[in-house]
Amino acid sequence: MGRAPCCDKANVKRGPWSPEEDSKLKAYIEQHGTGGNWITLPQKVGLKRCGKSCRLRWLNYLRPNIKHGEFTDDEDNIICTLYMSIGSRWSIIAAQLPGRTDNDIKNYWNTRLKKKLLLCNKQRKDHRPRTGSYINHNKLEMMKEHENFFATHQTINNAYSWPSQQIPFSTLIAPQNHDLAESSSANSHNFQYSSTDQVYFSQDQLCQISSTNQLASMNLVNGNTCNSSVMISNGYYPSNGVVINNCLQEYNNYNSVGLDHDALNSTSTTHSQQVDKNVLEMVNSSTISTTSQDQSTSWEELSPLVNYPPSVFETVSPYYVFEEQSLYMGLLKQ
């Protein structure tokens, strides 16, 4: 037996709202407020509409200061930055864009911004081997190494490691505010970091990913063991709240977006740094949702610019990981 319907479907009007309905609803709410009860609101207003429909109409269209029309480049950047970090949590993204609704942003992403990114990504791939103009020689070599490496490591049971490079391990991966702590086992670290941790690993030290079917664990190469075991491709999470899936993603995000922790911890920030700060705050304060694991767009397509999920991790070159933030941001302006 399914859930009881929120209203009598047979007796409510559906479809587009008429100007009369709009004005009725608007006038009522402006005068009386919603009363905290959307279900009974239509009766009070005198509308034959479902309460949910009224709520949606108000939030997405009628309420004051709603901004319609073209998105600015700044807004594009913010949406992309946030999407990279938190996925399709449109309400959180919308909260950073005054006047924009989650529905608006979702539609904009699905119909335009996503395509824009895919197109840019394709153009980059097309140009990459010939020009190499935007990356230095070392990076080209690194890319080649990575591609060779991944070309010869296609099975899921292989262990992987990144080439040696000092990186700060982004605290974005740690939604919970725990200190990096020694666990009861003398040799192991809990995979927990506080929002202020400046934890550095070399990439060699960082981790190897070993997978057995879907069960995976992250092991620090220096002998320490990450205590967290997760069902990677199904989006299960370790008990301490750290999403290993996101660890990988944020590891890559960090490198591709270039989050600057010194800047984040300083009092003066640029606009984009402020956005990053906001992302940190949001991620730190929000609960982990499984929905962010379940993107409608394949990660393979967007991964070079966004994240890649562990389920495809072994098949995706980390090539883009080492590109500059400015390149990514610049794409949006093309």
Next chain:
DNA sequence: AAAATCAGCAACCGCAGTGAA
């Protein structure tokens, strides 16, 4: 000029979280 296809967007659906009873 008509039909087919595409793109954008408003609205709906159903699930999950929350809080009151």
Next chain:
DNA sequence: TTTCACTGCGGTTGCTGATTT
């Protein structure tokens, strides 16, 4: 502690106008 009504959210649908064939 359990149940249930309500809200909020993300995914999906379907309508409409624009563009292409």
